[in-house]
Amino acid sequence: MADNFFEEEDFEGKFNGNIFRKIFEFALPYKGWFILFIVFTLVTSVMDSLQVYLNKLTIDNAIIPGDKDKVLYYLGFYGLTVIVQAVGVFSFVYFAGIISERIWFDLRQRMFDHLQKLSLSYFSVTPVGWIMSRVNSDSLKIADLITWGLVDSSFSVVNILISGGFMLAINWRLALIVFAIVPVLLYVAWQFRKRILKEFRIARKLNSKVTGAFNENITGVRVVKALQRENENLSEFNELSYPMFQSAYRAARLNALFLPCIQLLSSVVLSVIVWASDWQLESGWMTIGGIQAFVNYVTSMMWPVQDLARVYGEMQQSIASGERIFSLLETEPAIVDQPDAFAPETICGEIEFDHVTFYYDDGDGKPVLKDFSLHVKQGETIALVGSTGGGKSTIVNLMARFYEPKNGVIRVCGRDYREYKMESIQSRIGMVLQTPHLFSGTIRENIRYGKLDASSGAIEDAAVQAGADPFIRSLPNGYEEQVGEGGNLLSFGQKQLISLARAILADPEIFIMDEATSSVDTLTEDLIQHGMESMMKGRTSFIIAHRLSTIKRADRILVIEDGQILEEGSHQELLRKKGKYYNLYTQQFRAEKEKDLKFRSDSDIA
Numbered sequence: 001m002a003d004n005f006f007e008e009e010d011f012e013g014k015f016n017g018n019i020f021r022k023i024f025e026f027a028l029p030y031k032g033w034f035i036l037f038i039v040f041t042l043v044t045s046v047m048d049s050l051q052v053y054l055n056k057l058t059i060d061n062a063i064i065p066g067d068k069d070k071v072l073y074y075l076g077f078y079g080l081t082v083i084v085q086a087v088g089v090f091s092f093v094y095f096a097g098i099i100s101e102r103i104w105f106d107l108r109q110r111m112f113d114h115l116q117k118l119s120l121s122y123f124s125v126t127p128v129g130w131i132m133s134r135v136n137s138d139s140l141k142i143a144d145l146i147t148w149g150l151v152d153s154s155f156s157v158v159n160i161l162i163s164g165g166f167m168l169a170i171n172w173r174l175a176l177i178v179f180a181i182v183p184v185l186l187y188v189a190w191q192f193r194k195r196i197l198k199e200f201r202i203a204r205k206l207n208s209k210v211t212g213a214f215n216e217n218i219t220g221v222r223v224v225k226a227l228q229r230e231n232e233n234l235s236e237f238n239e240l241s242y243p244m245f246q247s248a249y250r251a252a253r254l255n256a257l258f259l260p261c262i263q264l265l266s267s268v269v270l271s272v273i274v275w276a277s278d279w280q281l282e283s284g285w286m287t288i289g290g291i292q293a294f295v296n297y298v299t300s301m302m303w304p305v306q307d308l309a310r311v312y313g314e315m316q317q318s319i320a321s322g323e324r325i326f327s328l329l330e331t332e333p334a335i336v337d338q339p340d341a342f343a344p345e346t347i348c349g350e351i352e353f354d355h356v357t358f359y360y361d362d363g364d365g366k367p368v369l370k371d372f373s374l375h376v377k378q379g380e381t382i383a384l385v386g387s388t389g390g391g392k393s394t395i396v397n398l399m400a401r402f403y404e405p406k407n408g409v410i411r412v413c414g415r416d417y418r419e420y421k422m423e424s425i426q427s428r429i430g431m432v433l434q435t436p437h438l439f440s441g442t443i444r445e446n447i448r449y450g451k452l453d454a455s456s457g458a459i460e461d462a463a464v465q466a467g468a469d470p471f472i473r474s475l476p477n478g479y480e481e482q483v484g485e486g487g488n489l490l491s492f493g494q495k496q497l498i499s500l501a502r503a504i505l506a507d508p509e510i511f512i513m514d515e516a517t518s519s520v521d522t523l524t525e526d527l528i529q530h531g532m533e534s535m536m537k538g539r540t541s542f543i544i545a546h547r548l549s550t551i552k553r554a555d556r557i558l559v560i561e562d563g564q565i566l567e568e569g570s571h572q573e574l575l576r577k578k579g580k581y582y583n584l585y586t587q588q589f590r591a592e593k594e595k596d597l598k599f600r601s602d603s604d605i606a
């Protein structure tokens with residue numbers, strides 16, 4: 001996949017019937033409202049033209065002959081059209097608003113739902129900013145196209161047609177002159193739009209880069225400050241945003257020129273009409289009211305013509321938005337359940353990796369796991385240790401079926417795990433990740449994610465078992481404390497304790513913990529150890545271990561290097577071997593042990 005795949009693609013927004021059909025499928029559930037909405041739009045537009053015609057009749061048949069009764073008579077009619085028009089305007093704006101909100105809501109819901117089904121591999125190659133633009137701005141564009149775009153275009157077309165009809169009825173010779181001019185106006189308006197759109201398109205592409213730069217700088221604000229990169233980043237940012245400003249500036253200039261040009265053209269038409277009317281009046285082909293009506297029709301025709309050009313341009317953008325949205329909605333999840341997948345209530349904790357080979361699709365193609373075999377008995381605790389990048393997290397990612405083996409089989413209870421429903425495996429695995437993630441909300445809500453129907457008592461029991469209860473109670477709001485976005489208001493160790501409580505609450509058959517290397521204080525570490533131990537009891541556990549205490553408690557230790565098992569055995573066995581594990585132990589763990597001992601004796605003295 002090319003690097004620039006996720007840049008804002010350049011698009012011509014070709015009128016692709018297929019995309020149109022798909023876009024309008026979102027309107028289908030609101031068919032009835034749509035019909036009403038179009039009807040009211042048409043009614044409003046007809047009233048517009050009718051009013052101009054009534055003016056003509058009033059002038060010619062009532063004001064000029066001085067017939068007051070007739071003036072009142074026409075005024076009554078006029079009043080009627082005003083009322084009908086008011087009802088029409090209210091109704092179509094109201095319906096368009098509702099339909100647009102509904103469609104926007106539906107689109108976002110569909111995308112959210114679909115995003116949840118997509119596999120992890122999608123998210124590792126798709127920037128979050130790209131997804132967010134689809135969810136927010138593109139979906140809004142589509143909703144607007146279906147509603148306001150339709151209002152404007154149907155309004156304009158009907159307005160031009162009906163005005164044209166009235167003009168023909170009043171004076172066909174003059175009408176033909178006007179008709180000759182309308183295509184010219186449309187052409188000029190369209191040329192302007194095209195240029196403006198081109199500048200906007202450039203600005204938009206740059207904008208998504210600018211947004212990306214903002215995003216990176218905000219999320220990485222700590223690093224930026226720590227590395228004192230403020231000035232470099234600012235100049236890089238300027239390089240991006242200056243061309244964007246220039247494009248936007250050119251678009252603004254064109255926009256400013258556009259209106260005077262259209263006005264100039266319409267003045268030409270108007271002067272032709274006035275000039276021609278002069279002798280038409282004399283020859284009796286035209287009345288004063290007729291001239292007035294013509295002038296009105298021509299001036300009020302300028303707006304629909306402009307609107308049509310604008311809507312046409314917007315339509316192109318919306319089609320491109322549609323293409324991007326459907327590219328998301330039509331992405332198939334990389335991992336899907338087989339049609340006849342097996343969905344047991346519980347699973348057993350016997351797991352077998354049978355000659356598993358795996359590589360990441362977005363990686364360099366080199367296998368991360370090579371012909372990896374492992375048999376884990378029910379209730380066994382496996383510690384995975386080894387150098388960074390060795391493949392430990394990959395093993396647990398495969399276990400949790402975030403990815404599937406490229407070759408070989410993973411069996412759960414003796415059965416290929418692809419035969420199970422994904423949900424029945426994933427719901428039976430409790431995971432605490434290397435970087436624990438909490439959702440905005442309270443601590444209680446975050447623990448409840450483990451089991452949605454858990455009672456408050458069960459939530460607190462889980463927290464007690466995890467060792468999280470004391471710190472939670474020491475917070476001002478206890479279990480009701482807000483954790484902030486992503487759990488930002490809590491420390492790393494606290495987040496881990498809450499994740500652990502969440503896993504304990506779920507009471508899964510398999511427990512996976514990717515121990516964090518980042519250090520937490522010794523007290524929290526003890527709590528985590530304690531919580532883990534209660535979790536490991538009776539469950540099959542995979543612990544990616546960095547702490548000696550955890551490793552020693554494991555039934556079996558695997559040293560993973562380069563996607564293979566380099567050494568395997570208990571702590572004592574591996575030490576005796578004097579291999580990689582021995583080296584790890586002597587270099588890393590001994591230091592840890594000494595530090596620990598020192599801390600303990602210090603605190604004993606205190």
Ligand SMILES: Nc1ncnc2c1ncn2[C@@H]1O[C@H](COP(=O)(O)OP(=O)(O)OP(=O)(O)O)[C@@H](O)[C@H]1O
Nearest residue numbers: 124360362363368387388389390391392393394395
């Ligand atoms: N999503 C991914 N896409 C592509 N390559 C990946 C991905 N995740 C990991 N890798 C690569 O796979 C290899 C194994 O990574 P893995 O995360 O399994 O290592 P690890 O043993 O867990 O390391 P650590 O101890 O640092 O957590 C590394 O070379 C890494 O670059």
Ligand SMILES: [Mg+2]
Nearest residue numbers: 392393394434
């Ligand atoms: Mg890892």
